[in-house]
Amino acid sequence: MLILSRKLNESIVIDGRITVKLVRIDGEVIKLGITAPADVPVHRQEVYEEIRLSNEAAAAPNIGPVPKLSAPQRASSAALGLQPLTEMLPAKP
């Protein structure tokens, strides 16, 4: 791991297109300002890991039997007009 020392308002540049700036030091919390192109996702690591693990648990070679919603939810989803989710996408020729 590369370790660099930075003072307040100093930055590092990654790959010529990502800038990470130390914008605030508040006790044990530091605030980083990150400037990156839109195609570079930036996440807090613990949140990324939580969602990655959830995605992996959900990913399936065979989804298997698809559950049925219990009756009240079926009714409420229809009432909300959500059942025709399919109709919300454009039907292009």
Next chain:
Amino acid sequence: MNCIARTETDNPVERDHCVVRMPLGLLGFEQYKSFTLYTRPTEEPFLRLQAVGNPKLAFLVVSPFIAVPEYRPTIPNEDAEFLALQSPEDALVVTIVTVRGPGRATVNLKGPIVLNRHTLTAKQIIPLNAPTFSVAHPLPVRGH
């Protein structure tokens, strides 16, 4: 099976307009950029998100509002720009379902997938209010 955007029986993988582009992929599955979104009549309101190029990678998704009618994820501005969303009506939100066994399923409200329903570009986003949501919110389902 029906392509989501049409009602006739067809193979959705072969229809360009049924392919959802996810330029950044799903978290942990960044290498897959294209998915086919379709439904089977017997499985509604669930939809399937099938990776193009990998028949073994599929996700079950559903409208999050079925689990939580008052669900209101706050989409970060950068994500709205990335998806070219002009108004809330342009967005379609689905959430990934984890089937955990007979009668047990959860939805990920912390990492919803937002689609621009006009361009079919999508991104798994982390809402600004994500800390208030669970990655495993119970979905009321019946046993098989």
